[in-house]
Amino acid sequence: MSALLISVGAITALSSILALLMVIADATIGNYGEVKITVNGDKELIVKGGRPLLGSLMEEGIFIPSACGGRGSCGLCKVKVLEGAGQYLPTELPWISKEEQKENIRLSCQLKVKTDFKIEIPEELFNVREYRTKLVKLRDLTHDIKEVNLELLDGQEIKYTAGQFIQFKVPAYELTDEPVYRAYSMSSVPSDTRHIQLEIRLVPNGICTTYVHNHLKEGDEVIFNGPYGDFFLRDTEAEIICIAGGSGMAPIKSILMDMAEKQNPRRVRYFFGARGRRDLFLLDEMKELEGKLPNFTFVPVLSNPEEGDDWDGETGWVTDAVDRHMAEGDGAKSEGYLCGSPGMIDACIKVLTANGIPKEKIYFDNFG
């Protein structure tokens, strides 16, 4: 009996002493008090010190894009820190290039706020909010792409520019133990501020795509934050070349529908690459847009038309079709808008620059 008491007592005493030590340490060594974050030179936030910048900003209602939720594995949550941050941590360096280091770009999920900070973030991030929505309609576009229609709850409205993206919150379920965020472009028209629409392709074992395809049902609640991104139509007179593949349709469709509403007279050519007939979708909508937009051509391109596809349109790689369609001198008066896999984007940049479009006039989202 006494042995039992002594052992329990000893462990308890030791644990208590160490716990007390930790509490004292946390209150002294680990206590950084309140610190001030100055955003863009005017906005001042008072936050509790010692925690990562990303989380501190999120608590103050400023959402920095992040796809991994602060684990330092996506490299998206970059923020320019003018004052306060010390040297780079090994966990930041894989994501920060030499040029970015010179500009004091930091990975905000890894960087802890221990002293007063001065940071700079793009103005448009102040518009970013978290939205609660209801899934009103889930529609199959192809055998592996679903259209997700969300209605904003709580009477909220969202303001965004056609082409921008949001971050979809996937709750914990069988493929993930904690909520994760994944970025998707909106395919809806910005004039409808109460609804947004996404196009999500099933990726085998993809955390978010599996959730949307196999678990989500109409009527379910979906949470997202946004809008983000600088992929939108530039306000110029230039001709527009859009190239997309698969679910890369989404932001292009949004941009085109927005142009149709505004009766934008610019010349648009939209090349859409797919494998076979079964990977093509929204053909009727594109036909309708050709009627609504003054100067719009839709060019679907099949790389592997199957027998029975009965296809008389363009075949081969989408980039080759672009090359065939671009006439001498087109490049100098055009802008490129791309959405697709990193490999496709690289190939498109090659063919567009070869045809004379300057690199800085080719726009795309880098989700890779």
Place this chain on the structure above:
Amino acid sequence: MNETIYPVAIFFAAIFTNNILLTNYLGMCSFLSVSKELKTSLGLGAAVTFVMATTTLLNWIVYHQLLIPLKLDYLRFIVFIIVIAAFVQLVEMIIERVSEGLYAALGIFLPLITVNCAILGVSLFMVIREYSLAASFAYGLGSGIGWSLAILAMAGIRQKLAKARVPKGLEGAGITLIITGMMALAFMGFTGMINIS
């Protein structure tokens, strides 16, 4: 306590002939996951060495001054774990507070090794082999250096391996484990050269 074994002999034995990683296969998880780059391996190795040397010392004192007099030596597993965890946490907080450079180089790895089995292993071996205080410290320090050398060797090999054509199914952990096995085979040749227990 065996006075015939000198701390110096133990120190070198722990580095080479009785390498904790290659002969006892302890501390494998961080060894496999962090050995991709030389620079990070060096940081982790330094952190492991520091923690091993200091916690062995600390645990020796706790064991011989507290557990033995109270006849509570059977509690050593749980006590060692608590002491290591609390100590590592404390060191991390202090480093983060006082030295930014040290935190970036070393502190960031500390939470990773709180639950490293090699560190607990060293403390337990020290008890089983009845080392003196000096011998324990030498053993902890030597084991840490030995572990660091092993992970540095592996990081060097893996940097070369990045250019090799590894069969798809063996990429990553698979090929690393096979190489670790080969390194361990080489170290088996040293078995029995120095008697440290």
